[in-house]
Amino acid sequence: MGKPKFAFYWCASCGGCEETVLDLNEKILEVVDKVDIVFWPVALDFKRKDIEVMKEGEIDVAFINGAIRTSEQEEMAKLLREKAKLVVAFGACAQLGGIPGLANFWVRSDIFDRIYKKVPTVANPEGVVPQQVVEMDGYKLTLPEFYDTVKTLDQTIPVDYYLPGCPPPPDLIMNAIETILKGELPEKGTVLAPDKALCDTCPRNETKPEKLSIKDIKRPHEVIIDPEKCFLAQGIICLGPVTRSGCGERCINANMPCRGCMGPTSEVRDQGAKAVSFIASILGVEDEEKLSEEEVQKLIDKIVDPAGTFYRFSLPASLLRRRRK
Amino acid sequence: MINKVIELSEQNLYACYQCGKCSAGCPSVKLMDIMPNQVIRYLQIGKPDKVLQCKTIWICASCYTCSVRCPRGIDLTRVMEAIRLIQLRKNIDYIKVREISEDVLVSVPQIALVAEFRKHTA
């Protein structure tokens, strides 16, 4: 038996997930030693047709990052699903839709209008927007279809495991690879990360007051943030309580609040909704009885872009998935 | 009839519990043939004729005393106006303008005349 065959593919994402593979540093050499990478468009010159000729199940693991936004991404995901024994959704975009998923607050026409016509740096007097098919000089040029809605990977194909994060932290990646190589596979559908919220490992957890209450909401640039104290206790919205741990508290250690990239814990169906619910639970509770309707509204209004704050990484995976008409 | 009055006056006449506070404080009640609370009562028990034929609605001077004191929040001033309008809209004047004497016409202030015509003529 030869070495296990791995494939990497990049759908709608920023590319950070591809780079993070390299963050394994010298460990990547161990990996390469143990596996055959049969497909990795960003690094190796294998083409779609090379996959198409493979047998079903010939690839052992396909790591797919990014959300599904175009028909090409959908086709590739389906192709890899057919050829791979295991599919791992790699990173927040594949798992939850990620930042590209915020596009679900609009529809395709809005997005094209903005990107190709209204962005201040765009000069497009003829109002050209991408077309799926263009005929020119007898040639037919095609582009993949740009879908109205961004989907998560598992809304497109069945997914076996998830590696959360934006991007997934190297130790979790390494852990996952080792687990797969050893064949000690957990239950299908498992997120390959701890199942507790970030507060569990947060170095600031002990600094929480007995009763958490937000009197006034502050954005990180508005205050000098105490580097020791719980963000929420400082009035800064931190999604730590509603986000899976395992990220290595990278943001927290850089004195920035958690933005939720690791997704929710396994018991939570809708990270954004839970986030809204928990923030609402602690917002202004101390003076609850004294606050007038207007004062409450004023307090809530200090959350700039609530949808983007609470669903930053998880809109396509939420119960509503997208803006409804 | 009660429904028409309710529609025009936007007051819930069924809320009246006949305490009589409207009548007790009414500055014009002495000259009225039925008392303000009875106006509502006759409507409640379905005797609109009593109300349409009464002098009370014309004596009411729209001073709002009853309205500000009513424990059930009924603006009786508006109720009186509604009933007056039901009559006036049949083109029935309460006063005959021609019969107003010259003396009165020249002596009373304009606001009295305009108000009188507004309230008592179609």
Added chain:
Amino acid sequence: MEPRIGVFVCHCGINIASTVDVKRVVEAIKGYPGVVHAEDYVYMCSDPGQELIRSRIKEKKLNGVVVAACSPTLHEATFRNTVSQVGLNPYRCEIANIREHCSWIHTDRDKATEKAIKIVKSIVEKVKLNDELLPISIPITKRALVIGGGIAGIQAALDIANAGYEVILVEKNPSIGGHMAQLSETFPTLDCAQCILTPKMVEVGQHPNIKLYNYAEVEDLSGYVGNFKVKIRLKASYVDWSKCVGCGVCMEKCPTKVPSEFEMGLTTRKAIYVPFPQAVPNKPVIDRENCLYFKTGKCRICEKVCTFGAIKFDEQDEFVEEEVGAIIVATGYELYPIEKIGEYGGGKYKDVINGLQFERLLSASGPTGGGVQRPSDRKVPKRVAFVSCVGSRDPELHKPYCSKVCCMYLTKHAMLYKHRVPDGEPIVFYIDIRSDGKGYEEFVQRAQEEEHVTYIRGKVSKIYEDNGELVLLAVDTLTGEPLEVRVDMVVLGMAIVPSPAVYELAKKLKIQIDANGFLTEAHPKLRPVETLTPGIFLAGCAHAPKDIPDTVAQASAAASKVLEMFSQKELQHDPMVATVDEDRCSGCGVCVTLCPYGAREIEVKDGKRVAKVNEAKCEGCGSCIAGCPAGACQQRNLKDEQLVNMVKAVLE
């Protein structure tokens, strides 16, 4: 466990059956997965109905029961008890509410039946995943706290103390007695209020089981049913009561006079005072607000004249903590202020007084020694108007509710006035006469037939003063005549409002108050003396306006509820509480903030914060579960999985 669920559909006479096709519900549920038996019966809660459930459990080896009937608040306990009699865990029995949630609110029989079927299916789904639970046992401190020393608090405290349990009685004023101590005589028997009340006050003061904290207020409450910890503020009285013998010299010599609260401002008291001669305890306090020494730094006359050295100007408020198992709130009422009734002068006419002021004028111990004299010039009024429903039954401007006692006490006032001033003319203005208590209607009849009190049906519109007389613009709605009545004095039957302190107190005790500020009972019919917070009961006018007999009855009822609790070894608490999956909990603390019962706290285990549930305090409201950002909280027998299945059953 393979589900073997029985569904029992109740007709509730025609309450359900007239709108819901009960037979169709039975047929529809018969084939539903997990259901092995279904049938209907006309009154499921009756003895034959319950027997039917018991025998089917045995015959069909049921391991779960759904009773489709009325609201669970009514009969959940009944049916859970039924199933447990034949060995089924009571928490494997659930109620599907097809009455309040269905038959009573719909008219379309077809659609209502469809809805009933869905409700039953969803409850079947719930029962499938219900765990067998055991009630939670909680220890119980067999001491009671009674807040408020009026007749309600006195009665409740005595009942509990006489049953052999200790009572802590907290009264904010210097003396117990409340408003009843101000009354002259009581309707309908004309018993002297002092004669029936003061012996009880003395009994409280001397009772070995009653610890009285007068001039004290509840500062804070923690703990839970059976195990409350109450912090009590003992307001500084500046008098060492252990040294004071109550000789009264200090009060005599004190130079500062202020309006007497007890006498309703009709006369004055000193800055060091006992509210009234029959006070219990009969020890003075210094009113810091008005005391010359506290205001100017000079005086201290009381200190000089006190031969016992009992005056202590440097005294501070003190705090004591007491542990109690049950609490009765009896904070009483106040009269709605005359100032709010602009059309009756808004308080500017001295001879327009309220009912309690008139009680003091009638009282033998009052400022006039029981002779009726009007406040402005001490003249004996020859005509007195008594006006009922002042600020009451007035949703537009004042209070929407009836004050319950004014009809009766104004009748009593008119009668007593007539006794004191035989040639006097009492006129009572009323809208309706509400005389529904025992002997009350006879009392009113006596006032009319024997005392010839004039009753005029009609609400007074305005009161003003003219030439030393009071003019009432009124109407006789029975004759249809406007009236202008001139009298010497007016007594207003003011609306009754809860004691203003009750709002803060309710917050401390975490009990509910209604839109009018009165305490809310747990159920208006079946649990009238309990609050929704277990272990806290209510009595008297803090709950709603009521007369003395009702107050005393309610106080005894509250006491008996307390005694019922104390008669048990341990308290049983509903096990449908929140649980924490410690493997999931990150210790973020949101649940602690959310919990309205103080049942959640953070514990540090192996250096990590983990939330825990105090099961005795948890009322299973579900706030923490909804709020838990990590999904680490679940509620027993209302797990997410159950809820999802229930929703699916409805949406199917």
Added chain:
Amino acid sequence: MKIFYYPGCTLKTQARNFECSAMEVMKLLGYELVELNRWNCCGTVYSLASDDLIHKVAPIRNLVRVKEQGGDKVVTLCAMCYNTLKQANVFFNSDQEARDKINSFMDTEIDYEGDVEVLHLLTVLRDEVGFDNISKKVVRKLNHIKVAPYYGCLLLRPSTVAIDDAENPSIMEELLHALGVETIDFPYRNECCGTYNTVSAVDLVIDRTYRIVGLARNLGADVIVTSCPLCQFNLEVRQKDVKERFPEFEQLPVIYFTQLMGVALGVPTERLGFELNHIKPKVLMEL
């Protein structure tokens, strides 16, 4: 300072004394009442039926004039005008549908957004001028007379437009005290005078006048002060009719509060329009 001023019909005819005294007084206090151009009758009584929008056009049109002429508030003297304009404005702000209808009906005017404040001179004197400042300008001592302040109905009712508490108002008393005048506690100060019944039910007005003026006199008042031309007429001119019926009845002068202010602030009495008062307030004129 300039304030737009809406006179209304009677201020230009029978109640010229109200207008001229107000002008004099305001001038003295450093304010100019600028009469609104092209004002029309307010309708005098506010129409109360739910379906009657047309009668709300007249008062609203006056508020449109204020807007057109660059103002955002307008002051009235006549209590009836105040009430009608104010009630119309309150209604206009509470019912969007009605607002649209009225605006489309008045199609030659600019659309009215309900943003003109309707004020009565009494509130302007209290809130803008300040009773303290008025007090400082008093030059004539009037401590020898007792005044019965009479509000009537329309400054106090309905509650949506009231300038003060309906049962126990105090604004007029406060003004009078600032002028150094003693007031009586006058229970009838908010009782109706019988208003337009003076045309067709004069008996009612005679009865009201007898009671109101009678009580004021009983309570020791030397003069009644009011703010409504119709109240003034009923309480003053109808005293003649009262006297016919009750010969023992003693007359009492009824003047506008601005006239009394004028006296206190030192405006020459001949400029205060007393010639239009049927019962001369001699106690004031002979100072």
